[in-house]
Amino acid sequence: MEELNEQTIGCPYCGELIDVLIDSTDVDQQYIEDCQVCCRPIVFKIYEDMDGGIIVNVFSENEAY
Numbered sequence: 001m002e003e004l005n006e007q008t009i010g011c012p013y014c015g016e017l018i019d020v021l022i023d024s025t026d027v028d029q030q031y032i033e034d035c036q037v038c039c040r041p042i043v044f045k046i047y048e049d050m051d052g053g054i055i056v057n058v059f060s061e062n063e064a065y
């Protein structure tokens with residue numbers, strides 16, 4: 001069953017804190033979603049920690065990761 005997890009992230013461009021919904025089936029995935037404030041593309045990398053929790057890392061398109 002799919003589970004949506006609400007996460008608060010900081011936009012790497014404008015610095016605004018925004019709430020996003022992360023689908024638990026997106027673990028070990030990377031995707032791009034536009035910032036709700038400045039509309040610039042944010043790169044999301046989704047991981048699962050040892051306890052099964054969701055870890056969300058965000059980057060600008062130009063950042064090396």
